[in-house]
Amino acid sequence: MRNVLAILIPAGAFSRTEAETITAGKSLAAQLGADLSVGILGPSDDSFARECFAFGAKSLTRVEGLAAYQSEAYSAAAQQIAASVAADVILFPSTTYGLEIAPGVGYRLGAAVILDCVGLIGDSSGNLTITKPVYGGKANSELIARQGPVVIAMRMRSVAPGEKQDGATGEINTIPAPALSPRTQILEHTTEDTGSGPKLEDARVIISGGRGLGNKENFVHLEELARLLGGSVGASRAACDQGWVPATxxxxxxxxxxxxxxxxAVGISGASQHLVGIAGARHIVAINKDAKAPIFQVAALGVVDEWQALLPKLVVALTEHKARNS
Ligand SMILES: Cc1cc2nc3c(=O)[nH]c(=O)nc-3n(C[C@H](O)[C@H](O)[C@H](O)COP(=O)(O)OP(=O)(O)OC[C@H]3O[C@@H](n4cnc5c(N)ncnc54)[C@H](O)[C@@H]3O)c2cc1C
Structure with missing residues (x-):
């Protein structure tokens, strides 16, 4: 029988990322006829543990004495948690840390490592069918793991958080941090400039600009719109390369x-490398002056016009609408 472990690396309070990872693990564990264990790397408080149980963890393991993030130490700790609960399916979120640690854990366990997965199904014989986009998102591949340990990183937003059961509880275990002299050292931490609004990965609304915006100053229109809609500003690579907005x-x-x-998408042509990043968007709307721009092939709604003709009016209309309804 397989045992499923979801490894979480908290970056503060319990967030949608953790809820998604636990939900994916819970669903897989149910299909395999197993329970879900959760391992936590890094500091977390009791309310974090309560959320883990509410989303479906049956047991939880913390690591005592684990210092600030360092990939070797965290990989070794994740391996020890996996050993302590005899897990052979280990899930990570596809966060920066998750993607860095998962291969290290896979190496330590001699496991198959599959990153950036969007679907995960198990059966009662312990077979796993893992879906992973390929060719820049143009196709999906299905990988089947019949035996042996498997380490999987789930793409963010590929799973909607399941229903919470507030008040659910489970077993809490603590293991000591592995004794290890890491060969690398973190010299400096810098805070990512995520702009205003929610993190892009968590945002329900994204107003994104491309080369068609023409300059840095014009991004102010996108920021206004994003603020009115409670969203965040994103960009194409062309806009970032121009230095109009941070690469983040x-x-x-x-x-x-x-x-x-x-x-x-405002003034974004819709190159395949851009579309890969928005494959999970529910509704794509595009403003582009070129009716043949590829973005219109994926947009549910498109406006063929200069953005200058539309965005300022949209900002005014939304501001008035908000004022009327406040
Ligand atoms: C290995 C690799 C990785 C890459 N990764 C990424 C990535 O992660 N993300 C990414 O975005 N790109 C990526 N690219 C680059 C990608 O191929 C495109 O070059 C880029 O997405 C183009 O950005 P854009 O749509 O803003 O610019 P353009 O392709 O130049 O499009 C600008 C659009 O704006 C429209 N426009 C111009 N003026 C106006 C106006 N006034 N009103 C309305 N519309 C207007 C034009 O009609 C045009 O369609 C990658 C490329 C490579 C080779």
Missing amino acids: LQIGQTGKKVAPDLYL
Whole structure:
């Protein structure tokens, strides 16, 4: 029988990322006829543990004495948690830390490692069918793991958080941090410039700008719109490369993968490398002056016009609408 472990690396309070990872693990564990264990790397408080149980963890393991993030130490700790609960399916979120640690854990366990997965199904014989986008998101591959340990990183927003059962409890265990002299050292921490609004990966609304914006100053229109809609500003690589917005706002193959309810692409052509990043968006709306721009092939709604003709009016209309309804 397989045992499923979800490894969480908290970056503060319990967030949607943790809820998604636990939900994916809970669903897989149910299909395999197993329970879900959760392992926590790094500091977490009791309310974090309560949320883990509410989303479906049956047991939880913390690591005592684990210092600030360091990939070797965290990989070794994750391996020890896996050993302590005899887990052979280990899930990570596809966060920066998750993606760094997962291969290290896979190496230590001699496991198959599959990153950036969007689907996960198990059966009562312990077989796993794992879906992973390939060719820049143009196709999905299905990988089948019949035996042996497997380490999987789930793409963010590929799973909707399940229903919470407040008040659910479970077993809490603590293991000591592994004795280890890491060969690498973190010299400096810098805080990512995520712009205003929610993190792009968590945003329900994203207003994104491309080369068609023309300059840095014009991004103010996107910021106003994002603020009115409670969303965040994103960008194409061309806009980031121009230095109009920080590279941390880049969406696409070499940027963030996002899955908002609404993605408004302004002056973005819709190159395949950009579209990879928005494959999970529910509704794509595009403003582009070129009717043949590829973005219109994926947009549910498109406006063929200069953005200058539309965005300022949209901002005024939304501001008035908000004022009327406040
Ligand atoms: C290995 C690799 C990885 C890459 N990774 C990424 C990635 O992660 N993310 C990414 O975005 N790109 C990525 N790219 C780059 C990608 O191929 C495109 O070059 C880039 O997405 C183009 O950005 P853009 O749509 O803003 O610019 P353009 O392709 O130049 O499009 C600008 C659009 O704006 C429209 N426009 C111009 N003026 C106006 C106006 N006034 N009103 C309305 N519309 C207007 C034009 O009609 C045009 O369609 C990658 C490329 C490579 C090779």
